[in-house]
Amino acid sequence: MYLGHFGLREAPFSITPDTDFFFAHEGAQASLNTLLVALRSGEGFIKVVGELGCGKTVLCRQLLRLLQDECVTAYIPNPDMGPDDLIMALLHELSIEVPTPATRHAIQEALRAALVQHASQGRRVVVCIDEAQAIPLRSIESLRLLSNLETEKRKLIQLVLLGQPDLDTKLERPEIRQLLQRITFSEYLGPMAAQRVPAYLAHRLRCAALDDSTEVEVFDRAAAQLLARYSGGTPRLINVLAHKCLMLAYGEASHRVQARHVHLAARDTPAVAPLPPWWRRWWPRSASRRGRARGVDDSFGAGMS
Structure with missing residues (x-):
C-alpha cells in the first residue's frame, strides 16, 4: 500500500463517510x-x-x-x-x-x-x-x-x-x-465547484497525514483539473479516482500525481464518463502552454499507451 510512500497514517480517499474528513x-x-x-x-x-x-x-x-x-x-x-x-x-x-x-x-x-x-x-x-x-x-x-x-x-x-x-x-x-x-x-x-477540487484533495491528504511534514500538494494542477472534469465534482468519484492515482504514482515510485495518472484511473473506472471531444481538442494546447511555462511536458495522454 502507498501510505508510507506518501507519509500517510490512513487512506485519504476512502469512500466510507467519515466526519474527520468533512470538507x-x-x-x-x-x-x-x-x-x-x-x-x-x-x-x-x-x-x-x-x-x-x-x-x-x-x-x-x-x-x-x-x-x-x-x-x-x-x-x-x-x-x-x-x-x-x-x-x-x-x-x-x-x-x-x-x-x-x-x-x-x-x-x-x-x-x-x-x-x-x-x-x-x-x-x-x-x-x-x-x-x-x-x-x-x-x-x-x-x-x-x-x-x-x-x-x-x-x-x-x-x-x-x-x-x-x-x-x-x-x-x-x-x-x-x-x-x-x-x-x-x-x-x-450538489457536486462541488471545479475550482474547489484542489483544496479538497489537499484537505483529505492533510487529514490523513502522519505529521505536519507530509506533502499535501501531491496532485499537480493539471491532474486536479482533470479530476474535477472526470468526476463532475462528485466527491465519491473524486475519491475513487484519487485513490487509483496514488496507487499509480506509487507504482512508479513517484511522489507526484500527473495528468496521465488521472487518465489511466478514469479509464479503469466504469462510472466515469469519457471526456467530450471539445475537451480533448482543447487540452493539448492548454497543457502544452502550461508545460512550456514550467519547463515540463504534461500534455494530454503523455506517457500513455
Whole structure:
C-alpha cells in the first residue's frame, strides 16, 4: 500500500463517510448551516436532497456530531421498512424500552412519554433519516403523525429527511401531500465547484497525514483539473479516482500525481464518463502552454499507451 510512500497514517480517499474528513465546500456548508438554523429554531420537518455520491451521509453525520451535546439524536440509515418497524427502529435508536405487550398503541405511548420527558428537561430530539427516498408510502404517513407530537410551545420531535432526487418525486404524490406541506426548510446538495477540487484533495491528504511534514500538494494542477472534469465534482468519484492515482504514482515510485495518472484511473473506472471531444481538442494546447511555462511536458495522454 502507498501510505508510507506518501507519509500517510490512513487512506485519504476512502469512500466510507467519515466526519474527520468533512470538507465544507460551499454547497455542503450552506446545507449544514440551514440544517443547524432550522433545527435550533424548532422546525419540525427539514429535507435535504442530493445527487448520488455528493456527500449526504457524511453531511448527516457531521450534523449529528455538532448536535450531540445539545440534543438527543437518532440516525436511521435504512428506512425501507413498514410503519411498525420504523417506529420500533426509532425506539431502539432513542434507547426507549419496548413495552410488553408490544401493541401499536403501547409503543406509540412509550415513544410519546419519552419525548415529553426529554422536552420537560429542555432536550430537543432530532431524528435523521438517510436514504429517505426508500421510505415506503405507507410509512411516510407514520412520519407525518410523529410530527403531530408537540406541546403548546414546541415540537417534541424534529425530523431531517436526506435522500436522492427520487425523494422529491415521491413527496409530490397526492396521497402524501400533507407531509410535503409540513416541510419548512429544503436544501439541495450538489457536486462541488471545479475550482474547489484542489483544496479538497489537499484537505483529505492533510487529514490523513502522519505529521505536519507530509506533502499535501501531491496532485499537480493539471491532474486536479482533470479530476474535477472526470468526476463532475462528485466527491465519491473524486475519491475513487484519487485513490487509483496514488496507487499509480506509487507504482512508479513517484511522489507526484500527473495528468496521465488521472487518465489511466478514469479509464479503469466504469462510472466515469469519457471526456467530450471539445475537451480533448482543447487540452493539448492548454497543457502544452502550461508545460512550456514550467519547463515540463504534461500534455494530454503523455506517457500513455
